Amino acid sequence: xxxxxxxxxxxxxxxxxxxxxxxxxxxxxxxxxxxxxxxxxxxxxxxxxxxxxxxxxxxxxxxxxxxxxxxxxxxxxxxxxxxxxxxxxxxxxxxxxxxxxxxxxxxxxxxxxxxxxxxxxxxxxxxxxxxxxxxxxxxxxxxxxxxxxxxxxxxxxxxxxxxxxxxxxxxxxxxxxxxxxxxxxxxxxxxxxxxxxxxxxxxxxxxxxxxxxxxxxxxxxxxxxxxxxxxxxxxxxxxxxxxxxxxxxxxxxxxxxxxxxxxxxxxxxxxxxxxxxxxxxxxxxxxxxxxxxxxxxxxxxxxxxxxxxxxxxxxxxxxxxxxxxxxxxxxxxxxxxxxxxxxxxxxxxxxxxxxxxxxxxxxxxxxxxxxxxxxxxxxxxxxxxxxxxxxxxxxxxxxxxxxxxxxxxxxxxxxxxxxx
Amino acid sequence: xxxxxxxxxxxxxxxxxxxxxxxxxxxxxxxxxxxxxxxxxxxxxxxxxxxxxxxxxxxxxxxxxxxxxxxxxxxxxxxxxxxxxxxxxxxxxxxxxxxxxxxxxxxxxxxxxxxxxxxxxxxxxxxxxxxxxxxxxxxxxxxxxxxxxxxxxxxxxxxxxxxxxxxxxxxxxxxxxxxxxxxxxxxxxxxxxxxxxxxxxxxxxxxxx
Numbered sequence: 001x002x003x004x005x006x007x008x009x010x011x012x013x014x015x016x017x018x019x020x021x022x023x024x025x026x027x028x029x030x031x032x033x034x035x036x037x038x039x040x041x042x043x044x045x046x047x048x049x050x051x052x053x054x055x056x057x058x059x060x061x062x063x064x065x066x067x068x069x070x071x072x073x074x075x076x077x078x079x080x081x082x083x084x085x086x087x088x089x090x091x092x093x094x095x096x097x098x099x100x101x102x103x104x105x106x107x108x109x110x111x112x113x114x115x116x117x118x119x120x121x122x123x124x125x126x127x128x129x130x131x132x133x134x135x136x137x138x139x140x141x142x143x144x145x146x147x148x149x150x151x152x153x154x155x156x157x158x159x160x161x162x163x164x165x166x167x168x169x170x171x172x173x174x175x176x177x178x179x180x181x182x183x184x185x186x187x188x189x190x191x192x193x194x195x196x197x198x199x200x201x202x203x204x205x206x207x208x209x210x211x212x213x214x215x216x217x218x219x220x221x222x223x224x225x226x227x228x229x230x231x232x233x234x235x236x237x238x239x240x241x242x243x244x245x246x247x248x249x250x251x252x253x254x255x256x257x258x259x260x261x262x263x264x265x266x267x268x269x270x271x272x273x274x275x276x277x278x279x280x281x282x283x284x285x286x287x288x289x290x291x292x293x294x295x296x297x298x299x300x301x302x303x304x305x306x307x308x309x310x311x312x313x314x315x316x317x318x319x320x321x322x323x324x325x326x327x328x329x330x331x332x333x334x335x336x337x338x339x340x341x342x343x344x345x346x347x348x349x350x351x352x353x354x355x356x357x358x359x360x361x362x363x364x365x366x367x368x369x370x371x372x373x374x375x376x377x378x379x380x381x382x383x384x385x386x387x388x389x390x391x392x393x394x395x396x397x398x399x400x401x402x403x404x405x406x407x408x409x410x411x412x413x414x415x416x417x418x419x420x
Numbered sequence: 421x422x423x424x425x426x427x428x429x430x431x432x433x434x435x436x437x438x439x440x441x442x443x444x445x446x447x448x449x450x451x452x453x454x455x456x457x458x459x460x461x462x463x464x465x466x467x468x469x470x471x472x473x474x475x476x477x478x479x480x481x482x483x484x485x486x487x488x489x490x491x492x493x494x495x496x497x498x499x500x501x502x503x504x505x506x507x508x509x510x511x512x513x514x515x516x517x518x519x520x521x522x523x524x525x526x527x528x529x530x531x532x533x534x535x536x537x538x539x540x541x542x543x544x545x546x547x548x549x550x551x552x553x554x555x556x557x558x559x560x561x562x563x564x565x566x567x568x569x570x571x572x573x574x575x576x577x578x579x580x581x582x583x584x585x586x587x588x589x590x591x592x593x594x595x596x597x598x599x600x601x602x603x604x605x606x607x608x609x610x611x612x613x614x615x616x617x618x619x620x621x622x623x624x625x626x627x628x629x
Contacts, residue, residue: 393545
């Protein structure tokens, strides 16, 4: 039922001084001249303070009356005494107004209508990011598509954006953000990357040349359950939200759950710890879906997993001191990527293998991807170095994404120019 | 000699910075590490591991300047409950914060109701400007906790001030009861810690609990 104009007018009034608690809106449909007269009599009874939303017009036309609470009993009695039937259209006008108010407030924070009006300088909810993805696809159907590669523990869809100018299973670059849910600058950067890819392609610059021969896959919210939890309950949540039997503690570290040195030193076997590796490799659907995707695609040439914070660019291994066979090349690419990153705002990064630069970590993403043969496997730890840590101010999102993008381009270009 | 990009040097540097924040930090001075320039490690028999560091620091309230500092951090063998020994020498002068400190002190002393706040910064990284000095005092307090509780296998950062409550005192010190969240990098745990800081513009800060 919609009475938008009248309701809006009431809202305007309600927000000022009057209240409509207990007021009801009654509808009468006069079926005889007597009934019509009974209703018209009501119009003359000023002391009842009736407000005719639909005035009496004739037989068969509805008459809607807003009746203030004190007048309810006399009005109903008057109608019943004359045998005039009525229905209650609105049981409590104030309740409806309150609902409308809430709805209006909510719609003033409405989702933007295009990816050009999306606010890249703010942190967003999962719904807003998923809506962004759909808009991006709708605006660029020849370049972008959305794939669902699986479902999280709490049954949230795991979406990957595919950027492709054609071909069949072209050599590809994979980028994921938000695998650790509290690292908010990463999901926010992922959104910016998505838009940047589209813009570069439209302007035939930047990664447009890479897209001529390669596809880009981007998973922005890699751990949606954890992300939702950081928004509703615990801003510092890192892991997934799975429950494995035998423990009251929740969650597995998705960056210890991969099948590379699984369970060895550098992860915890305690379900209550932040680096809990899980009961077995790929126990987490968030991880398994990527594993299945990578294996079935079979042609991914560069894999980048993005974290925060510490300002580091890392390559394998984390689970062993043994240097990766391609260590020298990876080290050189890292040096170039970090130099490109620094060139924009002077942000300083360190780089090296995981185990020498940050700590021993087993069951990690890029150790697995590297062992699968994806030579250019890198992990970023984005801004900052601890001043804000996970709570990076939103105004640093875009600068962080911009500088990181320069490093990502170095990696992508190197992969393209050194096809294997 | 240690590569600055390797983690053992970075962990020792974090201890030195925590110690320095405790000693020299205040509501008008927030020291942070700009760059770890050099690091050396020496194993001393029957004592432990000694790190010699050359650090470049900046004040977050005065980022155009940096100050160089040398530090020595000794992690003791065996008893893991002993805090590392730290010595720090600042080369040159730190910017004076006398005026800002006195202003802050007067402002807090004149509050009718005891200051109380939570979640600094908030989830989006925002800090209300009037709470910036409270956060910097949390750096002082957590600097102490980090120094006293660090080992070669830990690296702590202050993740967030979960809660702070001022407690009015009959003497001249300001007292702030903090609950801070410390992020430990190696285990990735975020650990709540209660710490009480007493602070005075001339005497500086000290942890009482």
